[in-house]
Amino acid sequence: MVPPELHAGSGALEARPDSTVLVVDDDEHVRRALARVLRRSRCRVIDAGDASGALALLEREPVQVVVSDHRMPGTSGVELLRIVKERWPTVQRVLLTGHADSAVIEEAVNRSEIFRFIWKPWDDAHLRITVQSAVDQHWMLEENRRLEQLLAERNAQLERLNRDLDGQLAARSVALVRAAEEWRASFDAIGDPLAIFRGGGCEIARANAAFARAAGVAITQVAGLRCREHAFGVLPCPACCDLPRGGTAERELAFGDRTWMIRSFPFGDGGLVVTFKDVTDEREVSRRLFHAEKMSAVGQLAGGVAHEINNPLGGILAFAQLMSREERSPEDMESLRLIQDAANRAKRIVESLLRFSRRPREEERGPVDLRQVVDDALFLLSPQLRAGRFEVVRRFEPAVAIGNGNQLQQVVVNLLVNALQAMGDRGTVTVAVGPAAPGRLRLSVADTGPGVPEDAALRIFEPFFTTKPEGQGTGLGLSICYQIVEEHGGTIRLEQPGPHRGACFVLELPAAQPRHERGEAVP
Structure with a gap:
């Protein structure tokens, strides 16, 4: 038991003040994503775009944790955290990096004595737990320093209380037994x-x-x-x-x-x-949601597809009747050519619909040409594109990713449908495919619609969140896209050039290795 004298005066336990987390990254989207995750914790989040801005903020107001990107222009994240360690030793330091480089890790540990590493792309729950642990570590150090001062002040009092140590030890033993029982009960309650x-x-x-x-x-x-x-x-x-x-x-x-x-x-x-x-049931529910959303998209396209099939089939029947009634002539040969074109068109439409609606297996992953994925998705949406005054701009570079082509096509179709719905009956859709960072590929779908409102942009990937009128959207399309891309080891984000200037969704996916690196024979 704590002596009554220790409950009064400067030794009383103090309430913890509000905690502040400083996020430092030269990419505004990364800062916004980090802030959105960390605000779910009970922490105030401030941010800076470079090391000088971060140091200026640290000079002006108290900060408990600094989360810094490793690679930044000018002063690097490791150097920034080293300066923080020298000037503000109790401020906890977390390094955010996307490169598992042993030299970087050694430098960060030796020079900056960082609290934790967080790898890009991060897991939201892991990020919150790490930052909360860093906050707790900061306040623990502050509390230890306060307790050290308190210990010096109370040393004289403790000497007078030595006669009561036996009783205090007995009480502490009871408290420890009770704490062990509580811990065991909590452990078993999980x-x-x-x-x-x-x-x-x-x-x-x-x-x-x-x-x-x-x-x-x-x-x-x-x-x-x-x-x-x-x-x-x-x-x-x-x-x-x-x-x-x-x-x-x-x-x-x-x-x-x-x-x-x-x-x-x-x-x-x-x-x-x-x-x-x-997680068996969770995975099954996710697979059902993917398939349900896909079937919803197929239902929206069914009318246009039926129209496209009926036209070439009508041509086939008409020209077939002509061939059966008349002698073959140059006109008949032209009719044969038209019959063949119409039949091929109907075949392509049916094949695209079947490929889109087929439920993929998890093991169906391999090299996927993103240009072909986009072409198939645009072909599937050709009725909608012709129904309005839409222009499609393709900016393609060679891009072969590792993934499931059916699932990636579902992502592109969802993004294209959203773009067409946002633009109404006219506009321009720009689809770009090409390399990004080393080992990564970029696929973007941009439209000339009104863009996404700022308040909705923060929640746009949440399940069941939609800005469409009731009955016109489930709110699952973008959340399913997000999960598919995450399961492929990629990222998806929204970029907006400005108010009322359209929206652009950007995917980054792992690139496939060249054939000679995969050990395949090159003809």
């Missing part, structure tokens, strides 16, 4: 299986009740349990999941008839805290 592993991830040191139920053993028999046949009951063994030991990691793994999201958090000498989350 619904997902959770375990602490040692010995390379095969032997359990401690686990919660959910893990014991999944493993099929009593909670008292969990400690010391080792993996048998790569599983603990219905749970896969994390030692067989290639989880890295150097940092937090996650991996999705199919085991039996279930799909598990396994997350590991290292601690101690080779120990791991591992959580198991059953």
Whole structure:
């Protein structure tokens, strides 16, 4: 128990002030994306576009955490965080980087003593947890400094209270036992299986009740349990999941008839805290949403496709009748040519519709020519393009990505449909395909419509959010696009040149390796 004297005066526990996070990145879109994620936490977010602006803000107001991009013009993120460490030692430093370069990591650790690395593209939940941990670390250091001062002030008082140490120790022992019981109850109350592993991830040191139920053993028999046949009951063994030991990691793994999201958090000498989350139902719901949205798009196109099919089929029937009634002549040969053209046109339409509506399998991924994906999507939308006064501008460069062509075509169709609906009955759609950063490809769909309102732009990728009138949109199209692109290891973002100047959606996807690098023969 704390002596009554320590509850008064300058030693009283103080409420934590509001926390401020400074985001530094030369890309405004990245700063806005980071701010949007971090504002979900109870933190105030300010931002700067370069190191000089960040240092000016730090001079003017207190900041608890600095999240800085590594590569910036002028002063780099590592140099900025080193300056922050020297001037404001308690301000926690987080480096945001998209390059797993060991030299950069060594420099950041040695010179800047950063708190954490965050890799681009980041996971929103991981980002919030990391920043919150950095905030907690800052206030812990501040509290430690305050407590050190308090300790010096109370040292004399503690000497007078030595006679009561036995009673205090007994009370503390009771409190520790109670805290251990509370911790154990909280541990067992977690619904997902959770375990602490040692010995390379095969032997359990401690686990919660959910893990014991999944493993099929009593909670008292969990400690010391080792993996048998790569599983603990219905749970896969994390030692067989290639989880890295150097940092937090996650991996999705199919085991039996279930799909598990396994997350590991290292601690101690080779120990791991591992959580198991059953995501089977979530993945199935996502697949159904993808397919439902695709079927909705097919339904909107059905009328135009039927019209396109009826025209060439009518030509086929008419010219076939002519051939059956008359002698063959040059006019008949011309009719034969028209019949062939009409039949080929009908065949292309049917093939495009079938290819678009077919549900893809997850393993159907490989090299995909983005130019062909865009051409197929535009051909599928040709009835809508002809129905209005639309102009399509193609800016194509060679671009072969790794992915599922059917899913990527679904993304392009959704973006094109949104662009046409935004422009009304006339306008220009510009589709560009080409290289981006090394190892990445860029695909953009731009329109000349009114653009997206600023308040809606922040929520445009949220499921069920739509700006269309009731009955004209589900609010799932862009959220499905976002998830498909994320699952392909890419990114999608909205760029707007200015008010009422249209909208541009930009995709970045991993590029396929050249054939000679994949070990294929080059003719």
